Amino acid sequence: MSVKNPQTREWQDLSRDHHLAPFSDYKQLKEKGPRIITKAKGVHLWDSEGNKILDGMAGLWCVAVGYGREELAEAAASQMRELPYYNLFFQTAHPPALELARAITEVAPAGMSHVFFTGSGSEGNDTNLRMVRHYWALKGKPQKQVIIGRVNGYHGSTVAGAALGGMSGMHEQGGTLPGIVHIAQPYWFGEGGDMTPDAFGVWAAEQLEKKILEVGEDNVAAFIAEPIQGAGGVIIPPETYWPKIKEILAKYEILFIADEVICGFGRTGQWFGTDYYGLKPDLMTIAKGLTSGYIPMGGVIVRDEVAAVLSEGGDFNHGFTYSGHPVAAAVALENLRILRDEKIIERVQAETAPYLQKRLRELNDHPLVGEVRGLGMLGAIELVKDKTTRTRYEGKGVGMICRQFCFDNGLIMRAVGDTMIIAPPLVITCEEIDELVEKARKCLDLTLEALK
Numbered sequence: 001m002s003v004k005n006p007q008t009r010e011w012q013d014l015s016r017d018h019h020l021a022p023f024s025d026y027k028q029l030k031e032k033g034p035r036i037i038t039k040a041k042g043v044h045l046w047d048s049e050g051n052k053i054l055d056g057m058a059g060l061w062c063v064a065v066g067y068g069r070e071e072l073a074e075a076a077a078s079q080m081r082e083l084p085y086y087n088l089f090f091q092t093a094h095p096p097a098l099e100l101a102r103a104i105t106e107v108a109p110a111g112m113s114h115v116f117f118t119g120s121g122s123e124g125n126d127t128n129l130r131m132v133r134h135y136w137a138l139k140g141k142p143q144k145q146v147i148i149g150r151v152n153g154y155h156g157s158t159v160a161g162a163a164l165g166g167m168s169g170m171h172e173q174g175g176t177l178p179g180i181v182h183i184a185q186p187y188w189f190g191e192g193g194d195m196t197p198d199a200f201g202v203w204a205a206e207q208l209e210k211k212i213l214e215v216g217e218d219n220v221a222a223f224i225a226e227p228i229q230g231a232g233g234v235i236i237p238p239e240t241y242w243p244k245i246k247e248i249l250a251k252y253e254i255l256f257i258a259d260e261v262i263c264g265f266g267r268t269g270q271w272f273g274t275d276y277y278g279l280k281p282d283l284m285t286i287a288k289g290l291t292s293g294y295i296p297m298g299g300v301i302v303r304d305e306v307a308a309v310l311s312e313g314g315d316f317n318h319g320f321t322y323s324g325h326p327v328a329a330a331v332a333l334e335n336l337r338i339l340r341d342e343k344i345i346e347r348v349q350a351e352t353a354p355y356l357q358k359r360l361r362e363l364n365d366h367p368l369v370g371e372v373r374g375l376g377m378l379g380a381i382e383l384v385k386d387k388t389t390r391t392r393y394e395g396k397g398v399g400m401i402c403r404q405f406c407f408d409n410g411l412i413m414r415a416v417g418d419t420m421i422i423a424p425p426l427v428i429t430c431e432e433i434d435e436l437v438e439k440a441r442k443c444l445d446l447t448l449e450a451l452k
Contacts, residue, residue, distance in 0.1 A: 003033075008048040011036045022157075035407065040067035043425045043432050045412070056412050056422040056436055058377075061230060061262045062293030065338050066427040072294045072331050072338075079330035088117070088324045097324030100333050104286070104301060107271045107336070112284065114307040117324035118298040121261035121287035122156025125224070127300050128257050128283050129160045130318050132222045135255070135306055138313040144221045144254075145179045148211050152185045154231035155224060155259055155285070164224055167232075181215065183207040185229060186237035189371050189382055189390060201238025209248045222255040222282075227273025230262035230423070233416040234380035236373050242277045255282040255306070261298070265289030266339060266426050268376035269349030276376075282306050289426075292335045297328035344426050353377055355430050359437040360422075366441065368398075368448045377428075381413075381420040381440070383447070392418050393451060402447040409446070411439040 003009055012033030015021070021029060036048035043066055045053045058064065065072075079096060086094050097117060105113040116131070118124045129147060136144035149155065151166040162175025166182040186204040188197045195203065212220050225245075229235035249256050258281035263273030266289060270276045274284065283306065287298030302310070310316060322328070339345060353376045360379045361372050370384030383398045385391045392398070399415030406413045406420075413420045424436065 003049065005048050005050070008036055009033075011048065042066045042068065043428050051410065053407070053410050053412055054424075054432065054436055054439065056406075056424050056440075057414050058423050058425045059293045060288070061267070061423045062288035062291075064265055064267075064289040064292045064426045065335060065342075065344065066292075066425045069292070069294075069338065071334050072292065075330045075334035076295060076327050079327045083326050085326060087321060089319060094324075094326050096326040096329035096333065100324070100329040100336075103333055103336050104290075104299070107340075108284070108301050109272065109274055109280070111305075112281075112301045112303050114302040114304065116300045116302060117329075118287075118300070119296050119320050119322040119325070119328075120156070120298040121259070121285055122158040122161040122298075123320055124261070124285040124287060124298040124300050125155040125164055125257075125259065126158055126160040127318060128222070128224065128285060129164065131283065131300065131302070131306075131310070131316070132255050132257070134313070134316060134318075135309055136221055138309050141218070143219055146215050146220050147180050147257075148208065148215075148220060148223045149180060149182050150185045150225055150229070151182045152187070152232040152235070153182075153224070153226060153229055153259075155226075156261075181211060183211050185232065185235055186241045187229075187233070187235045188238055189373070190233075197238040198240045201240035202244050204237070205241050205244035205248065208245060209251075212248075212252055212254065217252050217254070220252070220254045222257050223249065224257040224259060226259045226261075227263045227277055227279065228268070228375060228378060230378070230421075231416065233419040234373065234378050234421045234423075236375050236378075236380075242279065246279065257281060257283045257285065259285045261285055261287045262378075262423070265336075266345035266348055266376075267378060267423065269345065269353050270376075271345060290335065291328060291332045294335070295325075295328045295331045296322070297325065297332055339426075348377060348426050352426075352428060352430060352433065356424075356428075356433050356436075359433055362437065363441060363444065366444050366448075368444050368451075377423055377426055379422045381444075383418040383420065383444075396451065398447065398451065401450055402443055405443040405446040405450075406439070409439055409443055411436065411443065413440065413443070 039046045101115040149164045153166045155161045155164040162170040163177035163180045184207045188200045192200040268276040282303045284301040291297045357374050370382040385393045399418040403415040
């Protein structure tokens with residue numbers, strides 16, 4: 001990016017000299033410097049050079065109610081004046097955390113009326129790992145230790161979160177743990193070969209049963225999965241996938257953990273992705289949309305039968321300094337009120353999600369596009385060399401080329417390999433969806449021209 005504002009260069013120098021950024025190529029970042037985001041309102045961001053950018057990723061999937069909501073700022077300020085901090089350790093509690101726990105369970109699936117708070121989704125999945133193993137030990141089955149995840153699933157970047165996820169790049173950098181195994185992902189476009197989507201969905205689901213039998217049911221504690229894989233590339237399973245998974249889970253004595261960090265709080269047009277697919281998890285990981293990203297917070301919603309076992313088991317020696325932080329809880333409560341009272345999720349389901357999905361699919365006619373898929377406020381655009389064979393441009397880094405054109409032309413779309421993905425704020429309007437799709441088409445044109 002060209003730099004005109006001297007302060008931009010100063011901030012980029014600070015980045016180079018003092019900041020180690022997450023998920024970044026440090027050598028590349030040092031050479032080019034980061035884009036500096038300075039303010040935001042609604043669904044738009046502004047950088048230090050004055051460029052207005054439509055945020056097609058809601059930050060990191062999280063800014064559900066949009067940027068600049070004064071109610072959330074006021075909720076934080078008011079709570080800071082009353083009780084800025086206290087912990088939940090050692091049989092102590094405070095009203096914001098308790099009221100939030102009730103509010104979450106009021107929108108959670110039936111039979112899930114207990115919440116363990118964390119500071120993030122990664123911490124939530126660390127909690128899941130320990131909680132399910134503790135649960136089975138209390139049930140007299142301490143050998144049930146193994147957790148089954150999915151290849152290319154994402155469950156955070158702590159050691160436990162990375163291990164539960166199935167991303168090789170993270171595993172190669174210290175992100176593995178014993179007792180965690182992985183099965184195939186339900187990614188038909190990338191891995192379905194000559195199978196129909198329906199046949200592939202059944203095949204991918206059957207890998208769970210195959211792995212349970214391979215490891216031994218007596219050794220398996222849980223299966224963890226996102227209803228829709230987010231960071232893996234918005235992998236929307238074939239329609240046959242989740243019904244078959246439910247059938248398999250019903251046959252075996254293992255727990256099911258639904259990672260709702262991305263799908264939760266309205267992104268599918270339902271409160272949770274498990275509502276959309278009719279699933280019945282034993283534990284649900286939450287974060288991101290819980291506070292619309294305004295302040296860090298996560299947690300685990302626990303089914304009553306699991307909570308009942310834990311409640312009879314003495315100390316659960318696990319927790320975090322910021323579990324149920326009162327300021328975060330106050331912001332989350334206000335965020336849930338906004339979602340509910342402004343009927344944002346209902347509007348997503350009835351109006352804006354159908355419109356987004358309709359407009360996105362108009363991009364199917366582009367020569368570079370092999371597939372457009374989406375659900376609710378999630379979408380993916382597969383970039384290919386040949387539509388018929390689904391062949392990629394090998395070694396070209398097409399996704400990153402497209403991503404740069406997007407940033408340079410006022411749109412944030414994320415690249416996962418050669419898949420462009422979006423997850424805009426839930427409050428995006430139909431007019432703003434038009435802006436998003438028009439900018440996406442322009443960037444696809446620029447990418448195709450660059451490849452020539």
